[in-house]
Amino acid sequence: MADEKERRHQHFLVVAYGAQSHVNPARVLAHRLARLGGADDGSILATLSVAVAAYCNMFPSLDATTDGVISYVPYSDGVDDVSLPRDIADRARRRRASSESLSGIVASFADRGQPVTCIMCTMVSPPVLDVAREHNIPLAIYWIQPATLLAIAYHYFHGYNELITSHANDPEYEVCLPGLTRPLQIRNFPSFFIDVSGTERAKAFIEVFQELFEYMDLWRPKVLVNTFEELEPNVLAEMKQHLDVFTVGPMVRSPMETQIHLFTHDNIDKESYMEWLRAHPDESVVYVSFGSLVKFSKHQIDEIVGGLRQCGRPYLLVLRRDGIEDDQSHSLVENTQSQGMVVDWCDQLEVLSHSAVGCFVSHCGWNSTIESVVSGVPIIGVPLMFDQPTNIYLAEKEWEVGIKVERNSDGVLTGKELARCIELVMGEGAEAKVIRERANVLKEIVQATSDTGGSAERSLRDFVKTIQES
Template identity: 70%
Template sequence: MANHEERHHFLLVVYGLQSHINPGRVLAHRLTRLGVDGSVLVTLAVPVATYRSMFPSKQDGVGDVSMTTNGVVSYVPYSDGVDDGSMPMNADDRAHRRRASSKSLSAIIARLADRGQPATCIMCTMAFLPVIDVAREHNIPVTIYWIQPATLLAMNYHYFHGYSKLITLHANDPAHKVSLPWLGRPLQISNFPSYLIDMSGSEMTKNINESSQELFEYMDQWRPKVLVNTFDELEANVLMKMKQHLDVFTIGPMVFAIGPMVRSSMETQIHLFNHNIIDKKRYMKWLQAHPDNSVVYVSFGGLSKYTKHQMDEIVGGLKQCGRPYLLVVRQDGLEDDESHRLDNTQSHGMIVDWCDQLEVLSHLAVGCFVSHCGWNSTIEAVVSGIPIIGVPNMFDQPTNTYLVEEVWEVGVKVERNSDGVLTGTELARCIELIMGEGAKAKAIRERAKALKEIAKQAANTGGSAERNLRDFFKTIQTHDKFCMNNTMSHQ
């Protein structure tokens, strides 16, 4: 067992969203492998509401009393003062939650220290300001875990370093092109993340942008390490230039498995949405009955909402293309009245309210992925070699779709009509463009397969993801030794 001086303890703080939790868990497990004989500890801190969903038996859990472990990674809940899983309503609410989260995380750090397991580094996914507050209070180094592409990190960086007026000036002109440093080519306004061009004054946009601005101000002053869920070959040009200005370590692809679905019990994904394992057996048996590369897989993530009209168009387009399809749509993802339910007994397809996405994407029967292009979904498609039809809605999704279509050329983006609706005819056209026998379809499929092999090399033992994470760890060790020697020299 490693002694106290040799032990490193990472406190990784994540938002209570599916898109943050699973990348956080992958990083947590990979960090523990960097040490030997228990020298690296990782505690994953999640909001109270999320903790209760992950561990239903811990219903009385609050940030300063409860902890759960799987024998490798520990889990602890922190309180935002509301603990109902909701988003802040206004500036006062944001301030209240920040104070409550900071207080709760500070109590967790004190408790870990009392146990003889003091946190030596605190991490956060994206811009979580209470982590910065607590790190300053306890004099603990901070690492930013950027769970979106490096391209988006560059766009955010430049927005908060002199380009905000230029971007917002043209926010209502989707076709207008803006040139940003590091990116190599101009970007249309429509390629920017929604929160940077949202002029509606929505509370969510204010929350994201104000938090991001403070994060980048902190980064300018203290230059923390930044771990990015991408790999060098995927965004080579932007990374090469970015590393001259930020201490970036590419540690992706951060998925639980690549290729054959062999997972340990500790590395299965956590699904916050309740699901029935019987459904999994049913859709996997259904996939098994179809030829290779024949099934259209459709899923738009856990946050997307769709009207009955939009969903009818999607189902109509899937029927029109005449190919077998697996459609994932949660009933609470339908905006219309509760009496509307989709018929899951389609003649050419199957409709389910949940699936194990990585396992589905890895199935030989799947030929393309109709996706909202959240980053986790995009990366999972890349490592599975599946072409993508992008249907972006918000946040980073427009940028990810731009990368899929124009940079990597492993998919296409749908075009909505003047009312913002994806028509069935357009969806069917894109499916045929990807799964047909035309020259473009074949080229897209070949590039998807090639990118899969590159992703596998990055993720394999000894690959760039492991090497870069170890390089990051060495810098943390060097920092700790410097601080320890500096402290002793002044005693």
């Protein structure tokens, strides 16, 4: 019996980069893994590990080690703040410190009789590669972006890098990549693959991605992708020829599950904006949020607020104080007219799930994009960096559930353009009706995928089985 218990025991250590866009899907994955083992038998354990700085934001009291489903443990990068590495030497020091800290966590679990049987990382984490090799633990890559981004990254490092970088300054140039249904314009590539500025940050992105794909070529780890077959069938079929891919998405928590916020958010604020939403008719509210990283100038905030007022529809605007370059600009919207409500942060999934929301003006990070798809809410894309240009391309051209705004020659989203896009999506024109119909169709597909016993759960069980047998 003891041998049987040991054979069934699985412990997944999920290591997430300390940003909201990584923590959210990592926590959902850890929860789903733990629940595969059943409520009481303990056959599958899951632990989420984030850097100390993120852990302190998640749990200010520092006394939360479990939520009853998964456990949490911080690791140290030797700095333990939110700063980015200054240079190559600083990056190397932080990698060593992170590797040592994570290695200590793995050893500690082994000493407690809960050995880690698989270590996972969100996208790219060189320290996790180090620890997997040191302890001879199976590694899985958790690709928290769409499969299309996985294909772009894979082919960039397998023969297409020179073609892409040589046309980085030609936004209209089209590149044909295997698995994509149509040529992709340079403007729609992830920003880190067309950044030829030569800065330390640009070089660091390419170096860590290159190391990851070299590792995958050599060791062929399992790759879990936060998408589902019906969303990206062609590109998934292509990538499965090169990598051991498991589609486990959409990795979106249930609206009934609690959310961990890295930004100030309390129940008093939540009740206030939810009560405001409840006072509005179905599909009447414009929800606006640009994620956790972007900062806007006073002029850009003026244009956004002006466009929202111009369109004449009620709006809920998320505007973080630390996301504004000039704090005085916050006074422009803090005491806005009755048409709109402005909040510092919100429970986005609960807002999107509310029947009053008719469209989502978003930066189009993958979490926001997939939450919009899950909720059946059309999206108006204002991409800025990273994977965002590709995500809105998918939403607009491949799935037809949204549109992309056009900035002016100074790179500013004007109020007039924003109002035009809102009316195009929320109005009664033919295009608006198609977008809303497509959004509802995808929502129904997602529900079937996400149901108990659906394709997402089956794929995750298949992944766990491969780890058990390895």
